[in-house]
Amino acid sequence: MRIKYRNSIEELNRAVFSSDGNKAIGPFNTDTTLIYKTLKTNVGSAYNKHTGMFTAPVAGIYYFSFFYHAGGAHPVTVSLIKNNELIVMAHDHSTSHDGADNGGNAVLLQLQQRDQVYLRLGANTNVWGNNVVTTFSGFLLRQLIEGCNFNLN
Amino acid sequence: MRIKYRNSIEELNRAVFSSDGNKAIGPFNTDTTLIYKTLKTNVGSAYNKHTGMFTAPVAGIYYFSFFYHAGGAHPVTVSLIKNNELIVMAHDHSTSHDGADNGGNAVLLQLQQRDQVYLRLGANTNVWGNNVVTTFSGFLLRQLIEGCNFNLN
Amino acid sequence: MRIKYRNSIEELNRAVFSSDGNKAIGPFNTDTTLIYKTLKTNVGSAYNKHTGMFTAPVAGIYYFSFFYHAGGAHPVTVSLIKNNELIVMAHDHSTSHDGADNGGNAVLLQLQQRDQVYLRLGANTNVWGNNVVTTFSGFLLRQLIEGCNFNLN
Numbered sequence: 001m002r003i004k005y006r007n008s009i010e011e012l013n014r015a016v017f018s019s020d021g022n023k024a025i026g027p028f029n030t031d032t033t034l035i036y037k038t039l040k041t042n043v044g045s046a047y048n049k050h051t052g053m054f055t056a057p058v059a060g061i062y063y064f065s066f067f068y069h070a071g072g073a074h075p076v077t078v079s080l081i082k083n084n085e086l087i088v089m090a091h092d093h094s095t096s097h098d099g100a101d102n103g104g105n106a107v108l109l110q111l112q113q114r115d116q117v118y119l120r121l122g123a124n125t126n127v128w129g130n131n132v133v134t135t136f137s138g139f140l141l142r143q144l145i146e147g148c149n150f151n152l153n
Numbered sequence: 154m155r156i157k158y159r160n161s162i163e164e165l166n167r168a169v170f171s172s173d174g175n176k177a178i179g180p181f182n183t184d185t186t187l188i189y190k191t192l193k194t195n196v197g198s199a200y201n202k203h204t205g206m207f208t209a210p211v212a213g214i215y216y217f218s219f220f221y222h223a224g225g226a227h228p229v230t231v232s233l234i235k236n237n238e239l240i241v242m243a244h245d246h247s248t249s250h251d252g253a254d255n256g257g258n259a260v261l262l263q264l265q266q267r268d269q270v271y272l273r274l275g276a277n278t279n280v281w282g283n284n285v286v287t288t289f290s291g292f293l294l295r296q297l298i299e300g301c302n303f304n305l306n
Numbered sequence: 307m308r309i310k311y312r313n314s315i316e317e318l319n320r321a322v323f324s325s326d327g328n329k330a331i332g333p334f335n336t337d338t339t340l341i342y343k344t345l346k347t348n349v350g351s352a353y354n355k356h357t358g359m360f361t362a363p364v365a366g367i368y369y370f371s372f373f374y375h376a377g378g379a380h381p382v383t384v385s386l387i388k389n390n391e392l393i394v395m396a397h398d399h400s401t402s403h404d405g406a407d408n409g410g411n412a413v414l415l416q417l418q419q420r421d422q423v424y425l426r427l428g429a430n431t432n433v434w435g436n437n438v439v440t441t442f443s444g445f446l447l448r449q450l451i452e453g454c455n456f457n458l459n
Contacts, residue, residue, distance in 0.1 A: 040240060040241075040260055040261065040262060041214060041260075041261045041262060041263050043214070043263070061347060061349070061445070063443070063445065065218070065259045065371070067241075067243065067256075067257060067258045067259060069243065069244065069245075069256075079438075086438060087346060087438070088346075088373075088438050088439070088441055089438040089439050090373065090375070090408060090439065091375065091406075091439065092375075092406050092408060093406045100244075100245050100246045101408070102243060102245060102254070102255065102256035102257070102408065103373075103375075103408035104257065104258075104259075104373060104408070104410065105373045105410075105439070105441055106259075106371045106373060106410075106412075106441065106443050107346055107347075107441060107443055108346065108347045108443050108444075108445060109346060109347060110347050110349070132232075132239060132240070132241050132242040133241070133242050133243065133244065133258070135241055135258055135259065135260060137216070137259050137260055137261050138261075139214070139216065139261060139294055141445055193393060193394075193413055193414065193415060194367060194413075194414040194415060194416050196367070196416070218371070218412045220394075220396065220409075220410060220411045220412060222396065222397065222398075222409075253397075253398050253399045255396060255398060255407070255408065255409035255410075257410065257411075257412075259412075285385075285392060285393070285394050285395040286394070286395050286396065286397065286411070288394055288411055288412065288413060290369070290412050290413055290414050291414075292367070292369065292414060292447055
């Protein structure tokens with residue numbers, strides 16, 4: 001069968017991913033990278049299910065979203081990190097009265113090739129990990145071409 | 154007027170949708186498909202507001218997200234289903250102390266043409282349906298061309 | 307360096323944005339526009355960080371998402387408004403037992419050029435604004451070409 005639109009397919013091979021966890025996670029006494037073992041869609045392996053890192057295959061604008069479910073007995077802090085920079089976060093307090101908490105966040109991010117994006121579970125917090133409720137998704141929205149100026153403000 | 158970019162417009166005609174409900178829903182004593190009657194954007198009728206089914210018009214990578222609001226007196230389970238397979242879910246416990254619960258989830262999904270995606274409300278759970286708070290959105294991110302191999306892992 | 311794909315880059319210049327707040331917000335005794343001062347990504351300045359308005363640079367299908375964190379002592383109502391029309395909303399009750407609330411929503415919207423989209427905090431409600439937890443993102447998914455008919459239902 002003929003392959004049409006080859007360029008956009010190669011881009012796809014490298015950049016679309018979606019992932020979710022499959023076990024209870026935390027609390028730990030230190031910040032911990034969330035690693036999603038069960039991948040719904042990870043064309044091209046941009047997401048590494050051994051390290052939990054999404055590595056940008058090309059420079060571009062990416063959209064990331066994450067959602068968690070967590071028991072209420074511990075607080076929750078889930079941070080989306082770009083390299084070593086905190087980008088967005090979702091957190092909740094512990095409570096003895098509310099059995100569970102849900103949260104999430106999303107962001108558009110301009111990434112350079114090889115930038116790394118991952119989720120970090122805060123020290124002494126927990127999420128309920130299984131392969132459907134605590135999830136992490138991301139995709140390349142538009143590729144950027146080197147040498148162009150963008151007005152970032 | 155001339156139609157430019159005809160291919161991408163035809164794709165749009167068939168695949169972009171967004172929807173939301175407009176009535177209180179559940180609890181029922183069995184799993185129930187959520188049907189969103191009020192559509193903000195449903196170009197090409199990929200979403201059927203009589204059956205609640207989104208039918209993929211073409212093979213591709215799709216992004217889906219949903220959000221709910223629900224009274225705290227009953228638990229909540231909202232599952233995103235592809236054909237008969239559970240993909241992602243959001244749920245919450247009942248509570249006598251917290252008046253209401255919010256939740257949601259999102260996923261990237263590789264669909265074949267005619268795959269069906271819908272939301273299922275779990276037995277004995279409820280969501281607060283009105284035309285702005287409990288919502289379901291989805292769009293085609295990239296079309297896939299038959300005959301190509303993708304590394305899905 | 308050569309600029310490839312010039313059309314899609316110009317589109318990018320005008321339409322991709324992501325934003326988040328950086329201070330505690332509300333409660334006020336009237337509805338108030340949320341203004342996000344810290345922008346993660348706002349290529350082309352479609353989002354005005356002085357007015358809080360996203361102005362559509364071209365007619366098209368846009369995807370918007372927002373997330374908030376809020377203390378439980380006050381209710382929360384965050385509405386996504388298109389011009390003067392309520393599109394989607396997230397809200398929560400006040401509670402003396404649950405320390406904090408998280409919520410959000412998302413929608414696909416067909417916009418005409420110069421349509422304005424923004425978030426409105428409801429009277430007597432509050433969100434916890436800082437530059438990572440309460441966020442607003444949006445992007446142009448597909449540009450529409452004038453003179454085409456779409457089946458909106």
